[in-house]
Amino acid sequence: MAKDPKDSLRDLQALFKAPPVLRPTAEERRRVLYYPEAFKRHYMDVLDRYRAELSERSGKPVGWQTIRDMIMETEDRDELLAAQRRQVDVGTDRPRSPIITKEDFKGWYDPKRSHLPSDIKFQYIERFIRGLRIKGELDAIERALDQDQVNYIRDALHLFYRPVPYAGAAEIFRGENMARIERLVSYGCFQLETALLPLPPGQTGTCLLLFRDYASHITPVEILLVRQRDEGPPHIFVPVFSGFLLAETVMSVAIMKGDVAFMGQLVLTRPSGATAGDDGVRVLSEGTTLGTMATFTEGSVEFSLGGGDDAQLLRALFGHETLDEDTESITVAVKRIDPKAYFPDGDTGRFFRYRPWG
Secondary structure, eight states: OOOOHHHHHHHHHHHHSOOOOOOOOHHHHHHSOOOOHHHHHHHHHHHHHHHHHHHHHHTSOOOHHHHHHHHTHHHHHHHHHHHHHTTOOOSSSOOOOSSSOHHHHHHHTOTTOOOOOOHHHHHHHHHHHHHHHHHTTTGGGHHHHHHHHHHHHHHHHHTTOOOEEOSTTSOOOOHHHHHHHHHHTTTOEEEEEOTTSOOOTTEEEEEEEEEOOOBTTEEEEEEEEEEEESSSSSOEEEEEEEEEEEEEEEOOTTTTTTOEEEEEEEEEESOOSOOTTOOSOHHHHSSEEEEEEEEEOSSEEEEEEOSSHHHHHHHTTTTOOOOSSOOOOEEEEEEEOOGGGTOTTOOTTOOOTTOOOO
């Protein structure tokens, strides 16, 4: 019996039909972070440079199988234990997790291809890179990594925090005003006394409040404890808080007599030293968020800190007793200093976001 032409046409269409795209399930999407393409590409470049560095150290090429095994060490160990429980002979064939394979890396780094790891697979790569940073293995490229991380978080925050004018119909964001904001805010360095912070015997210290660049109305913030020892290296820098000052309203500089005032949120995470289990964007999901007015002048920055448990975390830093109950808001002023007193090279843009406690 002759085959119906319509059936032949359907068979032909099925033959050339593209295979279905397997999308992550809803549960898988809930379990992983969203990674922008630029963020992935930067980390993949870092991983490639790290592989080249390992090759240089060992004097022989390091392949993607070796890198893959380093990244998936924990998952491979689970596969080995599972095989041993099943009494499988693992002497000749090393069990490996199927989540990421050597072929994945060959595809990602093939110059003829342009695809990137899925979010589900990329989280293992980010975990590995973050662990290397904490160990100091990536110090040579830490600055670029940190700036990418800041940009990544800043872009996410910018979707939710956008400032509004405060001076009625008056134009606020004129060029001369923005120049003043840049001068008073960007890379400002302020010194806090640490009389209420416990320090090891034989050590004295102060705290530094450091700001990075003001952009998109969001400014990265770092609070460092500077421990001075009686003997040895001059300073020990310990990260205390890390986060962002988010401007929801910028006060008119005309009203503020030349000062710059932000009304918004001070978002901080504690501690700022990352751990291997840190998801890389803790400032978005953990830490302290305080409503504040921050006024920058030529000689200082002044914060209003509300009451409540969150504000209690910062009271000791600013020389106020920590209380067991909610208190009224307080205003604290911090003296502006020349950052060269602590950073002779003027390297105030180098943050300590990923440094462990020391």
